[in-house]
Amino acid sequence: MSKYPAALGGKSQPPALVRVVRDAGLSAIVAFGLFASMIGLRLFPTGNGMKLHYRWLMLAAVVVAVFAGRVIMLTWRANRPAGTPQPRRIAEAINHAGKYVGAVFLIAAATLPLYGGRYFIDTGILVMTYVMLGWGLTIVVGLAGLLDLGYVAFYAVGAYSYALLSTTYHLGFWTTLPIAGLLAAVWGILLGFPVLRLRGDYLAIVTLAFGEIIRVVLINWTSFTGGPNGITDIPRPTLFGLKFNGSGDPDTFAAFFGIDYSLTQRVVFLYYVIFGLALLTNWVSLRLRRLPLGRAWEALREDEIACRALGINVTVTKLTAFAIGAMFGGFAGAFFATRQAFVSPESFNFGESALVLAIVVLGGLGSQLGVALAAVVMIGGSELFRDFAEYRMLVFGVGLVVMMVLRPRGLVSGRTPSIALGARKEIAAELVAQGRG
Amino acid sequence: MSTQAPLLAVANLTMRFGGLTAVSALSFQARSGEITAVIGPNGAGKTTVFNCITGFYRPTSGGLTLTRPDGVQLALQSLPGHRIARTAKVARTFQNIRLFAGMTVLENLMVAQHNMMMPTVIGGLLAVFGLGSYRSKQRVAIDRARHWLNEIGLLNRADDPAGALPYGAQRRLEIARAMCTGPVLLCLDEPAAGLNPRESDELSDLLMRIRGDGCSLLLIEHDMGVVMRISDHVVVLDHGKKISDGTPTEVRNDPKVIAAYLGEGDEDEETPAGAEAAA
Numbered sequence: 161m162s163k164y165p166a167a168l169g170g171k172s173q174p175p176a177l178v179r180v181v182r183d184a185g186l187s188a189i190v191a192f193g194l195f196a197s198m199i200g201l202r203l204f205p206t207g208n209g210m211k212l213h214y215r216w217l218m219l220a221a222v223v224v225a226v227f228a229g230r231v232i233m234l235t236w237r238a239n240r241p242a243g244t245p246q247p248r249r250i251a252e253a254i255n256h257a258g259k260y261v262g263a264v265f266l267i268a269a270a271t272l273p274l275y276g277g278r279y280f281i282d283t284g285i286l287v288m289t290y291v292m293l294g295w296g297l298t299i300v301v302g303l304a305g306l307l308d309l310g311y312v313a314f315y316a317v318g319a320y321s322y323a324l325l326s327t328t329y330h331l332g333f334w335t336t337l338p339i340a341g342l343l344a345a346v347w348g349i350l351l352g353f354p355v356l357r358l359r360g361d362y363l364a365i366v367t368l369a370f371g372e373i374i375r376v377v378l379i380n381w382t383s384f385t386g387g388p389n390g391i392t393d394i395p396r397p398t399l400f401g402l403k404f405n406g407s408g409d410p411d412t413f414a415a416f417f418g419i420d421y422s423l424t425q426r427v428v429f430l431y432y433v434i435f436g437l438a439l440l441t442n443w444v445s446l447r448l449r450r451l452p453l454g455r456a457w458e459a460l461r462e463d464e465i466a467c468r469a470l471g472i473n474v475t476v477t478k479l480t481a482f483a484i485g486a487m488f489g490g491f492a493g494a495f496f497a498t499r500q501a502f503v504s505p506e507s508f509n510f511g512e513s514a515l516v517l518a519i520v521v522l523g524g525l526g527s528q529l530g531v532a533l534a535a536v537v538m539i540g541g542s543e544l545f546r547d548f549a550e551y552r553m554l555v556f557g558v559g560l561v562v563m564m565v566l567r568p569r570g571l572v573s574g575r576t577p578s579i580a581l582g583a584r585k586e587i588a589a590e591l592v593a594q595g596r597g
Numbered sequence: 598m599s600t601q602a603p604l605l606a607v608a609n610l611t612m613r614f615g616g617l618t619a620v621s622a623l624s625f626q627a628r629s630g631e632i633t634a635v636i637g638p639n640g641a642g643k644t645t646v647f648n649c650i651t652g653f654y655r656p657t658s659g660g661l662t663l664t665r666p667d668g669v670q671l672a673l674q675s676l677p678g679h680r681i682a683r684t685a686k687v688a689r690t691f692q693n694i695r696l697f698a699g700m701t702v703l704e705n706l707m708v709a710q711h712n713m714m715m716p717t718v719i720g721g722l723l724a725v726f727g728l729g730s731y732r733s734k735q736r737v738a739i740d741r742a743r744h745w746l747n748e749i750g751l752l753n754r755a756d757d758p759a760g761a762l763p764y765g766a767q768r769r770l771e772i773a774r775a776m777c778t779g780p781v782l783l784c785l786d787e788p789a790a791g792l793n794p795r796e797s798d799e800l801s802d803l804l805m806r807i808r809g810d811g812c813s814l815l816l817i818e819h820d821m822g823v824v825m826r827i828s829d830h831v832v833v834l835d836h837g838k839k840i841s842d843g844t845p846t847e848v849r850n851d852p853k854v855i856a857a858y859l860g861e862g863d864e865d866e867e868t869p870a871g872a873e874a875a876a
Contacts, residue, residue, distance in 0.1 A: 471682030592699030
């Protein structure tokens, strides 16, 4: 009966069925211990106090489910076929389909306002902002391998640059956008200098602190930033000087084209602005990867000492990564300010940095498509779950854990070479360094 | 020949780590067009000397003067790390191979030509918009990479990740990568370690060809077969001091060298055991 022959000269193994039942029984006992008070008992408020209800049937159902689940798991494990494990095959399929998935996504994103409603486009704007932030952070974390936990600082610098310049000097969005990016890049370099010699965990801690410093300064420098009240009445962007409002003036979009004004026009315009900015980020980072600078970033992630021995100026290379990553953060920040027409320090807390970093890690370090997919899943997904607000974070957390178990290197792992004599062959993620900062 | 300044002059080089003296008052010269070998028992301070020459350590005292073929003299001990390869044209390999494992063989060689393809950061950024002479530079770089791939016999593996190559091929690739920086002095830290006899022979041939192309070599090696066959000049270190210096034949017959290797009459008070580990 037993599938396992007794070990030579040792104790004999119990038959397989007995072992499975014993193991599953143990799981059921643990489940009972855990859930007895959580599910089995329930307090109800009555007119004069509380009344205890026993829900034995529900408890029994959970315990039986755990028992059955354990039996199924053990049986499957014993009869698992040899060969390439499942996640690996899925990974290969994803990599293979990558080209088409990317094209489909691009077309779907470009035509979103044609088929999506107002709510859909609003969500699209939000997702696209995070796609852009993710692509910006990928330059620092994915390519250069520098773990940055304070990316939101550059987002904030961009947002406040636009907010202050537009409300104080009445500069337009398109004039201010490059300035905001430039200021964020300068802050990126300022942050870069002190952390040049730090690696890994230490780098992460210092960048996290930098993000917090920016936020605390924004809260407390009331005379300049408006403090916790933030800055209101930030001008909306214009299309070649055409405003989006219902005033009927000749310099509004609706009046110029002789159509009725609707709020959707502005939302669609904002959507295409962020779509264009995101595409710019993508184009620049894809292009940089194939240039010496991007290659030096990746080499830095692989081995900093070897880079130095080859005459690459490690300081300058790291600073350009920080600066360019920060610049795109600044662009996204300026867009955020103009979309909300309001900024306050609350929008730039550590949670935002963590979310963007989660998108980058989930997407796969250095993968453009992966980051876009991850942003859609994380931001779009949490929008979908808005109705189940209580469980949103739970689903989110479980999803992340499952992802990291199945695909520890992100949705799209592996690396495409930046140059090749023949055909470009995907490099397995196992060979690619993750960077230690 | 003798009136010409040596390519590399090491003068009174001393390197201390805390209380430990890894290299003490070492002086030797590496002449242009020659293969100079630095040998010695484990812990003799060979890798420390290399790390001083290539800018990874700043010597406690002493001077390292490099004379480039164009006559420019550079004090290596005061150059910033990346300038050693870029300005002084001294390239190196590592005892434990340091390739960019996740990048392809070709990419490894392209990274080595970074400074030729991107002389300034501004130029590097302008290349994003297709400005500058980046394209022609890239073509030259690919040709040079192809030349070295051919030289080390890895042309057919150019698009494979470097980390997937067999050990011997990784050693050769690291040498090719260093050569792609266009050095006047190539420093090799135990290039024959872990190679089988046939691979060692191929390595010797490769090093002779590199010398023939006009690049001088400085090499640390334990494989005496390789050292005696290809070196023009051998420097022997023991406990951080030079104990012998001359042609391979002279060194081989030097009683002090024999004593150091066989451990005869060795009553030294301090053992710089940590020197190699620190290096």
